[in-house]
Amino acid sequence: MNLIAKLLPAIALTAGLSAAQAEGDALHGKQLYAVRCAICHSLDYNGVGPTHKNLIGRRAGSVQGYAYSPALKNSDVVWGEANLKQWLSEPEKFIPGQKMFIAIPDARDRADIVAYLLQAGAQQPSKTP
Numbered sequence: 001m002n003l004i005a006k007l008l009p010a011i012a013l014t015a016g017l018s019a020a021q022a023e024g025d026a027l028h029g030k031q032l033y034a035v036r037c038a039i040c041h042s043l044d045y046n047g048v049g050p051t052h053k054n055l056i057g058r059r060a061g062s063v064q065g066y067a068y069s070p071a072l073k074n075s076d077v078v079w080g081e082a083n084l085k086q087w088l089s090e091p092e093k094f095i096p097g098q099k100m101f102i103a104i105p106d107a108r109d110r111a112d113i114v115a116y117l118l119q120a121g122a123q124q125p126s127k128t129p
């Protein structure tokens with residue numbers, strides 16, 4: 001009895017942790033983004049890669065003023081959690097002919113980066129002047 005009462009909080013904590021991990025750790029994702037993505041991408045402007053502003057729910061290849069590969073521009077992908085993970089695991093396999101030549105082979109890291117993007121790349125309501 002007494003032992004179970006002592007163990008319960010620990011069990012609950014462990015369950016809570018693994019649930020959080022399954023969804024990805026956005027804070028770790030933010031750190032990874034800074035190191036692995038920010039060389040080419042920004043949340044504010046187009047660089048070597050297109051901006052990630054309003055990425056979530058955005059049609060692939062649709063940012064104005066960015067010169068996409070025809071492959072990405074003509075794909076019918078709309079960015080969300082599942083296809084971002086697919087993209088990051090191997091862009092060329094997901095959309096052959098694209099021109100982003102990096103991948104994130106580690107599933108854990110991918111989940112963390114996507115968890116960050118789900119927040120940072122969420123659609124912003126357009127500002128009314």
Ligand code: HEC
Pocket residue numbers: 033036037038039040041048049050055059060061062063067068069071072073079084087088097098099100101102104113
């Ligand atoms: C070496 C430069 C480079 C790095 C580093 C890089 N990307 Fe890219 N990314 C690109 C380029 C170039 C494109 C455009 C690809 C095309 O047009 O085929 C792109 C496109 C994308 C797109 C599609 C956006 C859209 O508007 O359709 C997403 C999403 C993306 N990158 C995510 C990431 C993430 C997340 C990381 C970090 C893990 C990352 N990229 C790292 C160069 C890079």
